[in-house]
Amino acid sequence: MKIQGFLGAMALFLMLGCQQKTTTPDSMKTAIPEEEKDTVAILKEPQKEITNDAAAILARKEVPILCYHNIKDFSASAGEMTKTYTVKPAAFAEQMKALSDAGYHSILPDQLYDYLLHNKPLPEKPVMITFDDTRGEQYSIGAAEMKKYNFKGVFFVMTVSINRPNYLSEAEIKELSDSGNAIAAHTWDHHMVTKYSGEDWNTQLVKPKAKLEAIIGKPINYFAYPFGLWNAAAIPEIKKSGYNMAFILSTKRDSLNPLFTVRRMIVSGNWTTERMMQSIEGTFKNAK
Incomplete structure (x- = not known):
């Protein structure tokens, strides 16, 4: 009987304890100093995203952007244009390793766009690796070699060449995109932007964008000028066609539209790997 009485008392004690509200004595509460209340209120508010103007974009450190065309062997007697625009497979492999x-760390255009326009952070020592003209070895050699180092590339496609012999197929373009690389536009047939008029803008900018979007199922937001050549008349048309950023070669950027004159450096087949690494520093002197 004594045990039963003891257990009953304990049950009553626990029940009463559960019904009591736990309170914190005023002496233990942390008061926010009056002078810090405004700061706390600001921190609680949603922070507005920074959007840089042209001057602020130009002031950002440039990111090295490499431009490759052909990746194949060539003889010592090859012409200068071939040597300039063609990198041997062994040299390309050596450059990726270097x-x-x-x-x-490789980056893609979305990251560069957010870095330039919104001050978003980039990985340490960023580099962008780009390919022009839709050559088939960019997939079979270029993407395969980059994969060894977890690098991703940007493939600027001229849509007239898709599915032709020695050029990228629709399936390869889709696979490149699905595996984390970026697909971007490089016109329909590589005509100079500086010579466009009338229907050319639709043929060279709008239709290629739509075709590539249909292939990869993603927006196409970036464009590379054939031969790196541009003029002021082209930029409004490129914007109107739905592109966020456009890439030239290593000439001067436009002071009013730096997002549409992003510089790249052609990697020459005449260079050693050491020369290529030195050229990155020389071309992008204020590189991040």
Whole structure:
């Protein structure tokens, strides 16, 4: 009977305890100093995204952007244009390894856009690796070699060449996109933007964008000028066609539209790997 009485008392004690509200004595509450209340209120408000103007974009450190065309062997007697626009497979492999060994991390256009326009952070030692003209070896050699170092590339496609022999197929373009690379536009047939008029803008800017979007199922927001050539008349048309950023070669950027004159450097087949690494520093002297 004594045990039963003891257990009953304990049950009553616990029940009463559960019904009591836990309170914190005023002496233990942390008061926010009056002078800090405004700061706390600001921190609680949604922070507005920074949007840089042209001057602020130009003031950002440039990111090295490499431009490749052909990746194939050539003879010592090849013409200068071939040597300039063609990198041998062994040299390309060596260059990718050198970038990795030096601590570079590949980035894609979305990251560059957010960095330039909104001050978003980039990985340490960023580099962008781009390919022009839709050559088939960019997939079979370029993408395969980059994959060894977890690098991703940007493939600027001229749509007239899709599915032709020695050029990228629709399936390869889709696979490149699905595996994390960026697909971007490089006109329909590589005519100079500086010579466009009338229906050319639709043929060279709008239709290629729509075709590539249909292939990869994603927006196409970036464009590269054939031969790196541009003029002031082209930029409003490129904007109107739905592109967020456009890439030239290593000439001067436009002071009013730096997002549409982003500089790249052609990697020459005449260069050693050491020369290529030195050229990154020389071309992008204020590189991030």
